[in-house]
Amino acid sequence: MYFFVRTLSRALSLTTMIIAAHGHYTTVPAGLRVFRALQISQMGKPVRSALTISDDEIRASLERGQIRLLNERGTDVMLFSPMASAMGHHFGNALISRHWTEVNNELIRRVCALYPDRFIGVCALPQSPGGSPRESVEELNRCVNEFGFVGCNMNPDPSGGFWTDPPLGSEWWYPLYEALESLDVPAMIHASATCNPAFHTTGSHYLNTDATAFLQLMDSRVFDDFPRLRFVMPHGGGNVPYQSARYRALAIMNKWEPFETFVKRFYFDTTVYSPDAMDMLVKVVGVDNIIFASEMLGGVNAVDPQTGRSFDDNKPCLDAIPWLAEGDRKKIFEENVKKAYPRVGPILERRVKVADAGV
Amino acid sequence: MYFFVRTLSRALSLTTMIIAAHGHYTTVPAGLRVFRALQISQMGKPVRSALTISDDEIRASLERGQIRLLNERGTDVMLFSPMASAMGHHFGNALISRHWTEVNNELIRRVCALYPDRFIGVCALPQSPGGSPRESVEELNRCVNEFGFVGCNMNPDPSGGFWTDPPLGSEWWYPLYEALESLDVPAMIHASATCNPAFHTTGSHYLNTDATAFLQLMDSRVFDDFPRLRFVMPHGGGNVPYQSARYRALAIMNKWEPFETFVKRFYFDTTVYSPDAMDMLVKVVGVDNIIFASEMLGGVNAVDPQTGRSFDDNKPCLDAIPWLAEGDRKKIFEENVKKAYPRVGPILERRVKVADAGV
Numbered sequence: 001m002y003f004f005v006r007t008l009s010r011a012l013s014l015t016t017m018i019i020a021a022h023g024h025y026t027t028v029p030a031g032l033r034v035f036r037a038l039q040i041s042q043m044g045k046p047v048r049s050a051l052t053i054s055d056d057e058i059r060a061s062l063e064r065g066q067i068r069l070l071n072e073r074g075t076d077v078m079l080f081s082p083m084a085s086a087m088g089h090h091f092g093n094a095l096i097s098r099h100w101t102e103v104n105n106e107l108i109r110r111v112c113a114l115y116p117d118r119f120i121g122v123c124a125l126p127q128s129p130g131g132s133p134r135e136s137v138e139e140l141n142r143c144v145n146e147f148g149f150v151g152c153n154m155n156p157d158p159s160g161g162f163w164t165d166p167p168l169g170s171e172w173w174y175p176l177y178e179a180l181e182s183l184d185v186p187a188m189i190h191a192s193a194t195c196n197p198a199f200h201t202t203g204s205h206y207l208n209t210d211a212t213a214f215l216q217l218m219d220s221r222v223f224d225d226f227p228r229l230r231f232v233m234p235h236g237g238g239n240v241p242y243q244s245a246r247y248r249a250l251a252i253m254n255k256w257e258p259f260e261t262f263v264k265r266f267y268f269d270t271t272v273y274s275p276d277a278m279d280m281l282v283k284v285v286g287v288d289n290i291i292f293a294s295e296m297l298g299g300v301n302a303v304d305p306q307t308g309r310s311f312d313d314n315k316p317c318l319d320a321i322p323w324l325a326e327g328d329r330k331k332i333f334e335e336n337v338k339k340a341y342p343r344v345g346p347i348l349e350r351r352v353k354v355a356d357a358g359v
Numbered sequence: 360m361y362f363f364v365r366t367l368s369r370a371l372s373l374t375t376m377i378i379a380a381h382g383h384y385t386t387v388p389a390g391l392r393v394f395r396a397l398q399i400s401q402m403g404k405p406v407r408s409a410l411t412i413s414d415d416e417i418r419a420s421l422e423r424g425q426i427r428l429l430n431e432r433g434t435d436v437m438l439f440s441p442m443a444s445a446m447g448h449h450f451g452n453a454l455i456s457r458h459w460t461e462v463n464n465e466l467i468r469r470v471c472a473l474y475p476d477r478f479i480g481v482c483a484l485p486q487s488p489g490g491s492p493r494e495s496v497e498e499l500n501r502c503v504n505e506f507g508f509v510g511c512n513m514n515p516d517p518s519g520g521f522w523t524d525p526p527l528g529s530e531w532w533y534p535l536y537e538a539l540e541s542l543d544v545p546a547m548i549h550a551s552a553t554c555n556p557a558f559h560t561t562g563s564h565y566l567n568t569d570a571t572a573f574l575q576l577m578d579s580r581v582f583d584d585f586p587r588l589r590f591v592m593p594h595g596g597g598n599v600p601y602q603s604a605r606y607r608a609l610a611i612m613n614k615w616e617p618f619e620t621f622v623k624r625f626y627f628d629t630t631v632y633s634p635d636a637m638d639m640l641v642k643v644v645g646v647d648n649i650i651f652a653s654e655m656l657g658g659v660n661a662v663d664p665q666t667g668r669s670f671d672d673n674k675p676c677l678d679a680i681p682w683l684a685e686g687d688r689k690k691i692f693e694e695n696v697k698k699a700y701p702r703v704g705p706i707l708e709r710r711v712k713v714a715d716a717g718v
Contacts, residue, residue, distance in 0.1 A: 156557075162521060163557035198515075198522035203609050204574040207598050208567040215563040235602075239566050242601035242639065243594075245632035249659035249670040250562050273604035276639055280601065283635070300608035311608040 017334045018315070019344070020070070022188065022234055022269045022293030023078040025108060027065040029057040035103055036086070039096055046095045051103050058107075058114060067118060069296055073313055077348070079293075079341065081122035081153050082108055085193040085201050090160030094128035094135065101126035101139060109147045120347055121149035122188070125176075127158040129165060133176035140176070144183050150343040151232070152180075154187035156213045161196030161205055168213055169220025177226045186267070186340050188232035189213045202299030210238030214266075218247070218256050223265055231265065232291070232340055236272035241284035267340040269293035270318060270332070273300055278317040287328040291337045292318065376693045377674070378703070379429070381547065381593055381628045381652030382437040384467060386424040388416040394462055395445070402451055407458045412466065417473060426477060428655055432672055436707070438652075438700065440481035440512050441467055444552040444560050449519030453487035453494065460485035460498060468506045479706055480508035481547070484535075486517040488524060493534035503542050509702040510591070511539075513546035515572045520555030520564055527572055528579025536585045545626070545699050547591035548572045561658030569597030573625075577606070577615050582624050590624065591650070591699055595631035600643035626699040628652035629677060629691070632659055637676040646687040650696045651677065 031053035038049050070078060082104035089097055105123045112121045123143035125136035136152075143149040154176070157163050166172040168189075180187055191201075191209035199205035210233055223229065233240070240247065240263070248259040256262070268285045271293050272278055282290050292315070300311040309316065318324070318332065338345040390412035397408050429437060441463035448456055464482045471480045482502035484495035495511075502508040513535070516522050525531040527548075539546055550560075550568035558564035569592055582588065592599070599606065599622070607618040615621070627644045630652050631637055641649050651674070659670040668675065677683070677691065697704040 163555050165557075167557050196522050198524075198526050198575065199571060200574045200578060200609070203577075203605065204567070204571040207570060207602060207605075208563070211566060211598070212558060212563040215559045216557065218562075219559060235605075239570070239598035239601060242598060242636050243566060243631065245636065245663070245670055246562065246566075246594075246659055248663070249632065249661045250559070252661040252664075253659075272602065273608065276642070277601050277604065280635055280639060300605055300612075302608045302611040304604070304607070305611075311604055 016330045017077070017348070018075045018292065019334055019337045020075045020078045020293050020296070021232070021291045021337045021340070022271055022295050023066060023080050024083045024295070024298060025080060025111065026083050026297045027061045028083065028107065029053045029061050031057065032103070032107060036100065039092060039100060043092055043096065046092065046099060048099045048103070051107070053107070055110070055114060058110060062111065062115065065297055067115070070118060073294075073315060075294075075315075077117070078119055079122050079150065079337070079344070080108060080111060080119040082124040084153060084190050087124050087155070087192040088160065089127040089155055089158035089192050090129060090195045094126070094131045097128040097131075098126040098139070105139065105143050105147065105149075108149075112148070117351060120344060121147055123147070123149045123152045125152055125154060127155050129159040131158070133173045136176055137179040140179055140183070140185075144185055144343070148343075148347065150341040150347070151185045152187050153190040155192050156189060156216065157191060157209060160192060161194035161199045163212075167216040167220070169216050169222055174225070177222065177229055181226050181228050184228075184342050186230040186232050188234055190234055206299065207235055207238040210235050211240060211243075214238070214240050215247075215250075217265070218251065218262060219254065223257070230267065230340055233266045233268045234271055234293070234295070236270060236277060236281045237266075237268045237285070240268075241277075241281045244284045264289055267291050267336060269295075270314060271295040271298070271312075273304070273311040273314050273317065275317045275320045278314070279321050282318075282321060282324070282332075287324065287331050288336065290332045291340055292333045375689045376436065376707070377434045377651065378693055378696045379434045379437045379652050379655070380591065380650040380696045380699070381630055381654050382425060382439050383442045383654070383657060384439060384470065385442050385656045386420045387442065387466065388412045388420050390416065391462070391466060395459065398451060398455055398459060402455065405451065405454045405458060407462070410462050410466070414469070414473060417466075417469060421470065421474065424656055426474065429477060432653075432674060434653075436476070437478055438481050438509065438696070438703070439467060439470060439478040441483040443512060443549050446483050446514070446551040447519065447554075448486040448514055448517035448551050449488060449554045453485070453490045456487040456490075457485040457498070464498065464502050464506070464508075467508075471507070476710060479703060480506055482506070482508045482511045484511055484513060486514050488518040490517070491534065492532045495535055496538040499535070499538055499542070499544075503544055503702070507702075507706065509700040509706070510544045511546050512549040514551050515548060515575065516550060516568060519551060520553035520558045522571075526575040526579070528575050528581055533584070536581065536588055540585050540587050543587075543701050545589040545591050547593055549593055565594055565658065566597040569594050570599060570602075573597070573599050574606075574609075576624070577610065577621060578613065582616070589626065589699055592625045592627045593630055593652070593654070595629060595636060595640045596625075596627045596644070599627075600636075600640045603643045623648055626650045626695060628654075629673060630654040630657070630671075632663070632670040632673050632676065634676045634679045637673070638680055641677075641680060641683070641691075646683065646690050647695065649691045650699055651692045
């Protein structure tokens with residue numbers, strides 16, 4: 001009821017809808033871990049074992065976790081994808097990765113069916129080190145066309161920290177880019193776990209991956225060849241806003257597209273957790289290319305002793321920026337995500353119609 | 360004469376001395392490149408071929424480059440080390456790397472002998488993938504004890520972007536840490552070139568390396584075991600100030616030393632090139648742990664169209680911070696570098712005595 005009233009009033013533009021664009025199903029029922037554990041003992045001959053998770057288990061896993069926090073923090077809808085670190089594309093081989101990705105995406109589909117008002121699906125891709133991105137197209141199509149998902153997460157380093165695949169500027173990736181353009185869905189550039197002890201998964205590996213991908217694309221013809229391609233950059237862009245002057249200089253020195261226009265090829269999410277970082281992020285990237293997200297429950301699952309709030313309860317960092325106009329806030333919380341993920345708007349409108357008919 | 364008057368007045372604390380803590384000999388005479396080129400054809404049986412560079416060639420290479428800019432920008436002294444990217448520790452084998460490192464360090468020694476008032480030496484280490492850091496100790500000792508150098512650059516990834524060596528928290532690195540503590544010199548954590556096409560050397564690879572090393576040390580006992588060890592973090596710390604809330608959260612979640620005290624184990628240089636980034640850097644790290652540097656001539660060799668100044672002419676970014684007191688500025692430009700590199704102070708004092716005697 002709470003949500004119904006909000007959805008209706010927000011759809012009528014009475015208030016801004018709050019959409020969080022980056023959430024992973026980190027609270028999965030144990031049945032999914034059982035599936036994964038069995039993959040190890042079946043590495044020699046990969047099979048798709050049965051996944052035994054009841055709807056009640058799914059409900060319990062979310063109502064204690066993400067849904068409780070969405071309600072507490074006043075977030076209406078979350079774009080929801082499989083666990084990022086647990087995708088572990090480095091593990092096993094392409095078939096193992098395919099089975100694992102499929103069950104994860106199917107579980108997200110069930111979540112979205114159980115809570116159609118709160119979650120919109122984003123899929124993982126069945127990537128594997130050395131495997132062509134072409135082999136992810138079928139699963140992307142299935143998730144978008146059959147499951148109603150609105151985008152995908154794309155890992156630029158399936159090796160998990162050894163960076164053995166071609167950079168994102170290589171034509172190696174083009175079959176996937178063609179599919180993304182053709183479906184009109186974006187890819188969030190998101191690492192999975194590292195199996196290289198040099199890195200920390202949610203610390204250096206995630207953030208390095210963001211910056212690495214950004215520079216791979218700067219040093220490429222990708223946006224010449226795919227002018228309608230859109231990427232979402234998580235974690236506030238790793239180091240991009242802070243090091244923007246270095247990127248600006250590199251663009252000049254290398255005769256790349258100027259940083260100021262290149263950065264608009266991306267939508268940056270707001271998963272940084274201090275007011276100063278948020279201010280810098282919005283300033284450097286610009287209000288038209290920022291989409292709200294908290295990555296809840298994600299990498300920073302702790303209470304900030306300085307504020308008494310959870311680190312990932314980061315909407316107050318945006319609320320605190322004094323120079324944002326009301327229209328800017330509506331862009332960040334609602335409108336930009338509909339531009340980045342064009343399939344989001346029609347889904348929300350359909351829901352409002354259903355709710356309306358129910359009145 | 361210009362320099363003599365400045366040195367004297369600054370040593371008498373009449374003004375603040377401006378010391379730039381991070382400069383590489385990027386303008387080397389061609390003779391050094393000849394040496395390097397010959398190493399390729401002699402890979403099977405590494406030899407130390409003769410290095411033919413005259414003093415006049417050294418003078419020309421510097422007076423057109425670094426010295427001209429030091430004068431133009433009012434910088435008194437620069438800590439000067441071999442080219443970072445050109446060290447290429449990934450290339451060849453340990454003996455090739457040793458020969459190359461030795462000639463580079465010897466060239467820096469000649470620079471410091473020719474311009475004792477302007478340059479203070481910092482050495483490269485003869486690292487090689489899989490080679491024990493113990494094998495760098497002899498060259499470190501030679502450079503500090505025989506050449507009068509004040510510190511070293513240390514590459515946490517000699518593989519050049521494949522990250523195949525143990526992380527900095529591993530005891531693998533301890534023999535080098537022992538030598539650093541015993542000599543009371545710091546190591547600047549600095550990558551060399553990448554041979555992995557996933558990365559851009561002065562873009563993603565340098566910045567990722569800073570963040571990676573910071574997290575490797577957070578997740579370690581290194582400062583328990585070496586409480587007097589000091590590291591210098593270049594490039595404004597990669598992403599550390601911008602992502603400080605994530606690091607704070609990770610420290611809490613993992614029961615590591617709190618970020619707020621851990622960050623004080625490092626001296627961060629100021630090689631960021633925008634006023635906003637500089638402000639964030641000084642605020643997050645604190646004025647006692649910031650040392651001025653421009654990395655001139657380095658990775659950002661271009662004019663900023665927004666200011667008309669070279670990007671790496673970054674002292675104005677510090678000058679623009681309104682909340683820095685005069686004493687804070689003296690720390691950043693002069694005093695902190697003497698704490699980070701304790702051998703710098705005595706070298707400058709000796710020079711003043713010599714100058715004084717000359718009056």
